[in-house]
Amino acid sequence: MATLTPKTPEYTKPSPIAGLNDALKRQILSLQSYSYLVGDALAKMFSAPRYPEDVLEQMDAIGVGSLPIILLTGFFIGGVMVLNTAAQFQRFGETALTGDTVAIALVRELGPTIAGLLVTGRNGSGIASELGSMVVTEQVDAMRALGTDPVRKLVVPRLIATVLTLPLLTAVADLVGLIGGYIVAHFTLGLSAVEFWNRAIQALAFGDLVMGLAKPVVFAIIIATVACFYGLRTRGGTQGVGRATTTAVVVASVAILVSDFFLGKLLLYWFVS
Amino acid sequence: MAAKPTIDNTPGEPLIRFEDVSIGFDEGEVLRGISFEVVPGETKVILGESGSGKTVLLKVAAGLLRPQSGRVVVMGHDLTEMKEVDLLDFRRRIGFVFQEGALFDSLNVADNVSFRLREESVAIEETEPRVREALRFVEMEDAYDKFPDELSGGMRRRVSIARALIDQPPIVYYDSPTGGLDPVTSQTIITLILRLRDLNGVTSLLATHRLQDAFGLANFAFDSKSDRVVPIWEDGKGRQFSPTNFLVLRDAQVYFQGETQELLKSADPYLREFLS
Numbered sequence A: 001m002a003t004l005t006p007k008t009p010e011y012t013k014p015s016p017i018a019g020l021n022d023a024l025k026r027q028i029l030s031l032q033s034y035s036y037l038v039g040d041a042l043a044k045m046f047s048a049p050r051y052p053e054d055v056l057e058q059m060d061a062i063g064v065g066s067l068p069i070i071l072l073t074g075f076f077i078g079g080v081m082v083l084n085t086a087a088q089f090q091r092f093g094e095t096a097l098t099g100d101t102v103a104i105a106l107v108r109e110l111g112p113t114i115a116g117l118l119v120t121g122r123n124g125s126g127i128a129s130e131l132g133s134m135v136v137t138e139q140v141d142a143m144r145a146l147g148t149d150p151v152r153k154l155v156v157p158r159l160i161a162t163v164l165t166l167p168l169l170t171a172v173a174d175l176v177g178l179i180g181g182y183i184v185a186h187f188t189l190g191l192s193a194v195e196f197w198n199r200a201i202q203a204l205a206f207g208d209l210v211m212g213l214a215k216p217v218v219f220a221i222i223i224a225t226v227a228c229f230y231g232l233r234t235r236g237g238t239q240g241v242g243r244a245t246t247t248a249v250v251v252a253s254v255a256i257l258v259s260d261f262f263l264g265k266l267l268l269y270w271f272v273s
Numbered sequence B: 001m002a003a004k005p006t007i008d009n010t011p012g013e014p015l016i017r018f019e020d021v022s023i024g025f026d027e028g029e030v031l032r033g034i035s036f037e038v039v040p041g042e043t044k045v046i047l048g049e050s051g052s053g054k055t056v057l058l059k060v061a062a063g064l065l066r067p068q069s070g071r072v073v074v075m076g077h078d079l080t081e082m083k084e085v086d087l088l089d090f091r092r093r094i095g096f097v098f099q100e101g102a103l104f105d106s107l108n109v110a111d112n113v114s115f116r117l118r119e120e121s122v123a124i125e126e127t128e129p130r131v132r133e134a135l136r137f138v139e140m141e142d143a144y145d146k147f148p149d150e151l152s153g154g155m156r157r158r159v160s161i162a163r164a165l166i167d168q169p170p171i172v173y174y175d176s177p178t179g180g181l182d183p184v185t186s187q188t189i190i191t192l193i194l195r196l197r198d199l200n201g202v203t204s205l206l207a208t209h210r211l212q213d214a215f216g217l218a219n220f221a222f223d224s225k226s227d228r229v230v231p232i233w234e235d236g237k238g239r240q241f242s243p244t245n246f247l248v249l250r251d252a253q254v255y256f257q258g259e260t261q262e263l264l265k266s267a268d269p270y271l272r273e274f275l276s
C-alpha cells in the first residue's frame, strides 16, 4: 500500500526567538552607529572646517527661543514647590527651611531636568525634524555631493550650541525658580526676603553647583546627538520625519531621566558626601 | 587634509567604470552585477522603470552609497576603497543634479549656487560674478535672491543644475532632470544638458524614464555657431563615436546596453514595450 505523504513545501514559521534576535541585533547595531556618530561629532568639534555662523544661529534658536518657556516653567515650579512643602514646614515650625529646600531641589535636580526636558521637546524635536526633512528631500546627500561633511555642517554646530546654551538656560531656570519660591513663601509663610535668600544661598555647597552645571552639559550632549542621530537616519518620506521626531524626543527624554539618576548618584558620591 | 583629487585618467581610458557592482538594502537587491564604462565626452542614458535603481546607481557612481561588491572607478579613483573624507574631496570634482533638485531650502538661490565656493572659502568678489554667470547659463538670473520655496519645479531644477556646474566639473550626474515637468520645460532642461555636453565637453550619466529626453540627447546637438539645437545628422557626421549610449535597467540587472540605433531596432518585447 502506497502511503500518500503530501509533500509539504519548506515552510519556516518565523520563530519568536528569531524575531527577538533580529530586534536585539538591530538595537545593538543602532547603539553602535549612535556611539559612532557621537565619537565622530566630538572629534570633529576640535578640528577645522568649523561653522561659527551656524553655531550662532543654533544658539539663537535654542537659547533665545527657549527662554520664555524656561522663565515661565521655572517660576511656577519654584512656586509650586513652596506651596506643597509650606504646610509641612509650618507643622514643624521650621518655615525658614523653605529656602534650603527650594534651592537644593532646584539646583541639583529640578532646574537641570526641567530645562533638559523642555529643550528636548522644543529643540530636540526641531533638530530631528529639520534633519529628517533634509534627508528625505536629499538635501543631506546634496551636501555630501558638494563635498561638505554633514556631521561638521549639521551635527557639530547643533551640539556646540546646545552644550553652550543648556547650562545657561538651567541657571536661568534655577534663578526664576528661586524667585517664584520666594514670592510664594512670602505670601503664604510670611518669610522675609533676607530670611529666604540667606538660607537659600547658604544651603548650596560647591558640589551642588558642580552638579547643577555638569548635568546640563551631559543632557545637552544627549539632546543634540540623539536628535541628530534619529534625524539623519530618517527613512520613508514625511511619515518617516514624524516618526524620527517622536522617537528622538522619547529616547532623549528617557535618556535624560536615566542618566540623571546615575549622574546624581555619581556626583553626590564625589562632592557631597 | 587629503590633496584635491585630480583627473588622473589616462587618455583613452573610460572616465567612469563599473565592474560587477551589486548593492542591496534590507528589502532586497537593487543592483546586481552591473558593469559598464563611460568614455570622456559620452552621455550614458540610464533607462528604467520607477524603482529600478537609477537613483541608487548614480549615488553609487558618486560614492554616496557604497556597493556591497564590485568596483567603481571614476577619473582613475576606486571609490569603493576611499574613505569618506577623501570621497568628500573627490565629489567636488563632479556635479550631481538630484531628482527633485534637493536645493537647501534654508538658503536663497545665490547661496545655494555658491555653496561649494563658500565651502572652499573663495572670496566674495569672485563668488558673485561666478554665481551670476552660472545662473545666467540656466536663465535664472532673476531668481538670484529668491528662496527655493518661491520657485516652480522647473526653476528649482535649473538652479540645481547651476549649483552643480559652478566649479565646471568634468563629470555631471543628472537624476531624472525632467521628471514631473511639462514638455516645454523639459525641453529647456534638455537643451541645457546638450549645451554642457557639446560646449563644455561634460561627460555624464543621465537617469530618466522619459524616452523623449533620451532621444533628444541622442539625436540633437548644440551648435555653438548658430547658438541653437540642431539635429545631429547635419552636424555630427565627423564624430568618432556617438556621444549618447543607453543602458536599460530591469530587475536589478543591465537588460540592454548599446547605441541608439541598436535600441530602436531591437526586437526584444520588453524594450519594444518600453519604447512604445
Ligand SMILES: Nc1ncnc2c1ncn2[C@@H]1O[C@H](COP(=O)(O)OP(=O)(O)OP(=O)(O)O)[C@@H](O)[C@H]1O
Residues within 6 Å of the ligand: B025, B026, B027, B030, B048, B049, B050, B051, B052, B053, B054, B055, B056, B057, B099, B176, B209
Ligand atoms: N537608502 C535606501 N534604503 C533602502 N532602500 C532604498 C534606498 N534607496 C533606494 N532604495 C530602494 O531601491 C530601489 C530603487 O530605488 P531608486 O530610487 O534607485 O529607483 P529609481 O529607478 O530612481 O526610481 P524613480 O524613477 O521613481 O526615481 C527602490 O525599491 C527603493 O525602495
Ligand SMILES: [Mg+2]
Residues within 6 Å of the ligand: B054, B055, B056, B099, B175, B176
Ligand atoms: Mg530616482
